[in-house]
Amino acid sequence: MIEIKDLHKSYQTGATSLHVLKGINFNVKEGELVSIMGSSGSGKSTLLNILGMLDEADAGSYTLDNVPIKNLNEKIAAQYRNKFLGFIFQSFNLIGYKSALDNVGMPLYYQGMKRKERVERSMAYLEKVGLADWASHLPNELSGGQKQRVAIARALASDPKVLLADEPTGALDTKTSYEVMDLIQGINDEGKTILVVTHEEDIAHMTKRIVNLKDGVIIDDSFVNQVRAKANV
Amino acid sequence: MFSRDKWNEIIESLSSNWFRTILTAFGVFWGIFILVILLAAGKGLENGVKQGFGGMATNSMFMWAQTPSKPYKGLPKGRRYNFKIDDVTAIKDNVRGLKFVSPRNQLGGFGGSNNVIRGLKSGAFNVYGDYPEIIQQQPMDITSGRFLNYNDIDDKRKVAIIGEAVKTTMYDSGEEVLGTYLKINGVNFQVIGTYKKKGNGGGNAEEAQKEIYVPFTAFSQAFNQGDLVGWMAITADSQHSITALKSDVFDVIKKRHNIHPEDTRAIGNFDLFQEFNKINGLFIALKGIAYFVGILILLSGVIGISNIMLIVVKERTNEIGVRRALGATPWSIRGQILLEAIFLTLISGMTGIIAATGVLAIVNSFLDKSNASEMMFINPSVDLGVVIIALIILIISGLLAGFIPAQNAIKIKPVDALRTE
Ligand SMILES: Nc1ncnc2c1ncn2[C@@H]1O[C@H](COP(=O)(O)OP(=O)(O)O)[C@@H](O)[C@H]1O
Numbered sequence: 001m002i003e004i005k006d007l008h009k010s011y012q013t014g015a016t017s018l019h020v021l022k023g024i025n026f027n028v029k030e031g032e033l034v035s036i037m038g039s040s041g042s043g044k045s046t047l048l049n050i051l052g053m054l055d056e057a058d059a060g061s062y063t064l065d066n067v068p069i070k071n072l073n074e075k076i077a078a079q080y081r082n083k084f085l086g087f088i089f090q091s092f093n094l095i096g097y098k099s100a101l102d103n104v105g106m107p108l109y110y111q112g113m114k115r116k117e118r119v120e121r122s123m124a125y126l127e128k129v130g131l132a133d134w135a136s137h138l139p140n141e142l143s144g145g146q147k148q149r150v151a152i153a154r155a156l157a158s159d160p161k162v163l164l165a166d167e168p169t170g171a172l173d174t175k176t177s178y179e180v181m182d183l184i185q186g187i188n189d190e191g192k193t194i195l196v197v198t199h200e201e202d203i204a205h206m207t208k209r210i211v212n213l214k215d216g217v218i219i220d221d222s223f224v225n226q227v228r229a230k231a232n233v
Numbered sequence: 234m235f236s237r238d239k240w241n242e243i244i245e246s247l248s249s250n251w252f253r254t255i256l257t258a259f260g261v262f263w264g265i266f267i268l269v270i271l272l273a274a275g276k277g278l279e280n281g282v283k284q285g286f287g288g289m290a291t292n293s294m295f296m297w298a299q300t301p302s303k304p305y306k307g308l309p310k311g312r313r314y315n316f317k318i319d320d321v322t323a324i325k326d327n328v329r330g331l332k333f334v335s336p337r338n339q340l341g342g343f344g345g346s347n348n349v350i351r352g353l354k355s356g357a358f359n360v361y362g363d364y365p366e367i368i369q370q371q372p373m374d375i376t377s378g379r380f381l382n383y384n385d386i387d388d389k390r391k392v393a394i395i396g397e398a399v400k401t402t403m404y405d406s407g408e409e410v411l412g413t414y415l416k417i418n419g420v421n422f423q424v425i426g427t428y429k430k431k432g433n434g435g436g437n438a439e440e441a442q443k444e445i446y447v448p449f450t451a452f453s454q455a456f457n458q459g460d461l462v463g464w465m466a467i468t469a470d471s472q473h474s475i476t477a478l479k480s481d482v483f484d485v486i487k488k489r490h491n492i493h494p495e496d497t498r499a500i501g502n503f504d505l506f507q508e509f510n511k512i513n514g515l516f517i518a519l520k521g522i523a524y525f526v527g528i529l530i531l532l533s534g535v536i537g538i539s540n541i542m543l544i545v546v547k548e549r550t551n552e553i554g555v556r557r558a559l560g561a562t563p564w565s566i567r568g569q570i571l572l573e574a575i576f577l578t579l580i581s582g583m584t585g586i587i588a589a590t591g592v593l594a595i596v597n598s599f600l601d602k603s604n605a606s607e608m609m610f611i612n613p614s615v616d617l618g619v620v621i622i623a624l625i626i627l628i629i630s631g632l633l634a635g636f637i638p639a640q641n642a643i644k645i646k647p648v649d650a651l652r653t654e
């Protein structure tokens with residue numbers, strides 16, 4: 001599903017250049033649930049942003065579902081993001097003046113889907129994350145865990161190939177974190193490919209494979225026995 | 234482009250901060266309000282002044298004989314000469330593009346002695362010998378009876394059409410006028426009509442009602458004018474301006490009366506077209522000033538909207554980043570910002586137009602109550618053309634207001650937009 005080869009990325013700040021990714025190689029197959037670990041500042045988000053086509057690598061190749069991702073103009077990139085990817089952020093990033101339902105419907109809106117169908121689809125995904133009753137609520141009327149569920153429903157709405165989650169539990173307490181991980185595991189069980197960036201060991205062990213990043217290179221990449229979140233709730 | 238969803242998006246984001254939206258809208262509201270009021274005021278003044286022309290055929294001139302200032306063909310300067318009735322036909326035959334050439338003779342005038350008598354009443358009035366066309370050159374409302382016709386001319390009938398002021402001087406109120414006789418310089422004329430004039434070339438409206446019109450031929454005969462013509466009222470057709478044809482007319486006269494071709498003083502004239510154009514030019518300038526001032530004020534309103542949109546875009550950087558992560562193309566973001574700006578300008582502008590029209594309606598209802606014919610200011614109004622121009626200006630303004638903010642909105646990379654927290 002995802003193939004990256006010798007990926008490099010540096011940030012230019014003033015006169016100094018910060019080489020963040022120094023040749024990353026890895027592949028993710030369909031249906032995998034992978035966590036990317038590493039200390040703060042190790043380049044996890046940078047990697048995920050490149051995978052999410054929100055940013056571009058300086059060198060190396062990236063293929064997503066056999067489509068080479070290279071030199072995309074912003075319009076094509078937007079369409080690819082919409083079609084191929086679902087994003088889950090640490091800070092939820094819901095649109096404050098839109099109801100939960102409308103937030104979930106955003107990717108469908110940008111697909112040009114008619115309102116009626118959009119509402120139906122969004123409602124189905126809200127149901128899936130257990131928030132059907134909260135459809136008309138604004139984000140600030142929801143708890144952190146509920147917000148992240150709405151965000152997950154939104155990420156799923158356009159039925160993307162891959163979900164990219166950057167510290168999805170970073171802003172949540174342990175109990176809520178496990179509930180969210182339970183949801184993510186459930187989605188993965190249905191076959192969705194998911195990448196989770198985290199720096200928490202327990203969260204990482206709820207995935208099936210841990211990629212360890214340090215000083216811009218992968219120092220460890222191994223499959224683990226998945227800990228079911230449900231058991232810990 | 235104008236799907237319900239797009240509208241919802243716009244309304245949602247504008248209504249997320251009502252107070253600011255309304256404050257922003259006020260600048261444009263004010264600009265267009267001033268523009269419309271200024272244009273309407275200009276129009277009102279124009280209506281008032283132009284009514285002074287009383288619907289006169291403005292493509293006209295009046296022409297009379299003066300004394301030649303140069304000797305020519307053995308004739309001395311300073312001699313007297315007069316237009317003759319044959320001059321009229323000669324002008325008609327030799328100058329193309331003329332609609333009417335009306336010879337006139339005149340008796341009396343400002344401050345003249347009493348020249349009209351009826352029983353014990355007498356008065357001093359301007360008496361004109363005219364052709365029927367004069368009513369098309371100097372319109373008047375026939376308030377009773379009829380105006381001159383060619384039977385009157387051909388039969389040299391001693392008939393007269395009198396002004397309302399003549400009527401009030403020479404008759405008791407309620408007295409029958411038509412069919413009665415007036416003695417003009419000792420000759421009896423039968424009154425066959427009365428008129429009322431609206432204006433007189435910007436001149437005195439009062440004086441314009443103190444005139445008596447009789448057939449040119451009857452005038453010549455009754456007052457021993459022979460074939461003399463006092464002056465002429467000449468109107469050009471709509472394809473020509475009288476100002477352009479003037480010298481051709483003069484040339485005909487000069488040739489027939491042995492006047493030096495370079496003599497500019499031998500023929501006197503009053504060019505209504507030129508005068509009218511001067512006034513017209515004034516109103517065009519006035520309109521220009523109205524647009525200038527209005528658009529400047531509007532511009533400051535537009536800059537206000539642009540400013541607020543910039544702040545809005547800045548505030549919404551994160552939201553824009555999220556939208557782009559979810560698949561919003563640059564054009565959909567840009568389009569949204571532009572539409573918001575246009576929508577805001579249009580709504581506030583339209584409110585301004587409506588408010589201005591309301592104010593004008595109130596002003597008009599007051600003006601209507603006062604005697605409008607005495608006013609310099611009549612029916613200040615804006616026509617549909619002005620409203621359409623204003624709307625076009627508004628849409629363009631909205632585009633301008635939204636352009637920089639829209640560019641700003643997509644300038645930031647999605648990653649950077651998402652990072653700001
Ligand atoms: N836009 C940027 N400009 C300059 N430096 C950046 C930028 N984004 C990230 N960095 C730096 O790159 C390094 C990796 O950042 P990031 O990928 O966010 O790490 P992580 O997500 O693992 O904490 C950090 O040192 C960070 O300061």
Ligand SMILES: [Mg+2]
Nearest residue numbers: 044045046166
């Ligand atoms: Mg990070």
